[in-house]
């Protein structure tokens with residue numbers, strides 16, 4: 081049975097097409113890829129006017145869950161939830177895209193969607209082990225991307241914690257994917273499994289606060305985990321933070337070198353639109369003495385990097401085309417740095433930069449902080 | 456028949472880069488804002504193919520194929536109109552103009568030379584950077600296209616001072632079966648592509664000036680007086696029922712009662728009283744007339760009346776929420792009807808009843824489109840001239856058939872309903 085809310089909400093659409101701001105629609109230009117078109121597809125499916133086929137399923141999964149449509153929608157349809165619920169419905173009917181299925185299989189094997197060895201998850205941390213405090217109730221949750229792809233973000237984060245005297249603990253190889261890719265692509269069963277594994281470990285470790293580098297992990301642990309916990313009748317009494325929120329609190333006490341650089345800031349969708357964190361990173365950037373030049377689309381209206389919601393894995397070219405539009409906007413600012421607060425955004429934006437002659441340094445905010453600390 | 460279809464598909468595939476024959480895509484290009492009841496839906500076809508031309512030459516190629524296979528051609532911008540204009544009533548080729556989105560600005564002549572697919576608000580943002588501005592734009596500007604509003608015709612923001620879109624188009628570039636050419640706009644504005652497909656247009660601009668919006672708690676009589684002696688470029692009147700709804704959906708901090716919103720170019724603002732805060736709130740809200748759908752399904756009935764008749768007509772609809780958008784001579788009234796569940800035939804009868812009341816006050820439905828094409832001869836003053844032009848340029852009635860010029864069963868069915876309504 082399809083969620084009644086999905087049906088009711090898809091019927092509310094006024095068809096004004098203001099959601100043409102969608103990054104997928106911006107690149108593809110077909111109604112089937114637009115939020116309005118997707119809602120009409122759902123409505124037509126519900127009314128039995130069209131049949132599901134491979135193409136329809138593919139179109140419905142072309143969505144980074146960036147939330148731009150939700151922000152602009154004049155009828156205030158909770159679209160992010162709607163997309164996720166409908167994907168869960170498609171999954172329950174056995175419709176799953178091939179690459180998403182592979183991610184699922186890899187995660188069942190190694191507990192990360194990259195399919196990297198579980199044993200190697202904490203390799204980035206090998207020479208930093210002495211920095212942790214097993215007594216601390218603050219957990220650093222690095223997430224899959226920082227653990228396997230953009231290791232410097234994880235390394236710089238723990239170094240920063242150490243330099244600023246922040247005690248923290250780390251679960252090592254017992255850190256499991258948070259489940260974000262699976263929640264976004266409708267695979268809720270696997271997300272629940274991952275929740276249980278992480279939850280058990282955190283309880284064993286006596287954790288009360290969790291801080292993560294990744295915008296996707298942050299949204300998942302702060303917003304989705306409490307819901308899963310409620311469903312399973314578990315208590316969820318963790319305080320969940322993103323690194324930038326900690327940075328915002330301690331930035332006044334950090335001694336920075338004088339710098340003469342300009343930077344622009346990319347709002348990760350899962351940190352900005354999903355969680356409302358817009359000002360903290362900007363405050364930190366300014367306190368570092370860096371001149372911030374905003375891109376044309378910023379804060380609530382920021383353009384997605386193109387990677388989220390299972391798009392990067394399943395629709396590589398589409399994800400890159402979206403990334404390139406964001407890069408173009410960043411290059412137009414003539415800034416020296418493009419700063420973000422998400423390992424996945426960093427990874428994808430860096431790859432999207434490959435086709436440009438002009439360059440810009442793509443860095444996570446923590447990496448910038450570490451580089452500008454007064455030695 | 457099947458062979459002809461295959462041949463058509465093959466030819467389209469060879470000639471164009473961006474096209475789609477998938478049944479779901481075709482369905483997605485076969486709706487607009489209107490909600491026809493089941494009875495009418497049965498007579499509506501869906502697109503045979505959707506093509507997104509990337510140049511005016513491609514548009515001409517589409518027409519050549521259409522003629523060869525006797526296929527209707529339905530131009531489409533953002534499909535934000537609500538009169539059935541973009542519906543492929545008899546099937547055919549839906550031409551999605553959104554890829555014709557280049558524009559140039561002639562700063563000396565203060566003209567925007569715009570592709571049909573350019574979105575109004577996208578271009579306005581660029582114009583502002585050059586110290587220029589559109590004189591008029593529809594309140595659907597965040598998504599609607601230049602070609603779409605010209606095709607549809609009508610009033611918008613700025614119309615009090617600058618008139619309808621028709622008064623703001625210097626020339627249009629049109630593609631018909633004879634080729635591509637620049638034309639004088641009168642046979643194309645509001646003609647919904649039935650006399651030719653607009654590929655570009657020259658739009659009049661003004662110097663940019665900040666807008667200053669002021670709100671007044673006044674009834675409709677005083678609104679007309681205030682509005683007429685002001686130098687505002689835009690005047691909207693919100694009746695008390697509408698204000699109530701607005702407060703409920705938007706939690707806006709405004710007083711109950713009727714409101715007149717006047718917006719001025721700051722240089723020509725001579726009015727000093729009026730509430731700036733409420734004015735600004737309503738002005739920022741101008742793009743969102745459908746917010747109310749959040750709480751219940753509703754449809755919008757739009758009628759145009761001479762301003763002198765507005766007071767009497769408004770008494771007839773005072774129990775319903777409505778907004779008035781003023782032009783120099785006319786009042787465009789948007790009346791909201793709440794709908795429980797899905798839109799039924801009875802909802803349409805209600806709509807027609809309101810139109811009938813407006814007609815008693817020299818009013819008329821806002822646009823003929825498909826649904827009201829049987830009224831075109833009364834809505835368009837030069838209908839006969841237009842009809843003979845249509846015959847001249849569209850021998851086989853392939854340019855958006857059924858729109859403006861009645862054709863097929865739909866207009867007859869609606870006309871019948873019109874006769875029933877009292």
Ligand SMILES: Cc1cc2nc3c(=O)[nH]c(=O)nc-3n(C[C@H](O)[C@H](O)[C@H](O)COP(=O)(O)OP(=O)(O)OC[C@H]3O[C@@H](n4cnc5c(N)ncnc54)[C@H](O)[C@@H]3O)c2cc1C
Pocket residue numbers: 095096487488529530531532533534535536537539540541552571592593594595596598599600601602603604605606607608609610611612646647648649651652653654742743744745855858
């Ligand atoms: C929120 C909202 C606010 C609105 N506010 C206003 C308003 O203030 N004033 C107003 O008048 N209307 C308004 N409308 C109605 C509608 O948005 C306008 O008529 C709009 O300008 C249509 O533009 P479009 O690109 O969506 O055109 P479409 O709906 O795609 O097309 C409109 C008509 O023009 C034809 N057409 C499209 N492109 C071409 C072309 N290139 N050549 C020839 N014919 C073409 C179509 O076949 C159709 O008949 C509003 C609608 C919404 C949803």
Ligand code: SF4
Pocket residue numbers: 101102103104105114115142143144145146147148149150159160163
């Ligand atoms: S969430 Fe983002 S990608 Fe998905 S439909 Fe909305 S705007 Fe498009």
Ligand code: SF4
Pocket residue numbers: 092093094095096097098099100115116119149152153154155156157
């Ligand atoms: S902005 Fe909202 S109401 Fe408008 S078309 Fe998109 S989903 Fe529908």
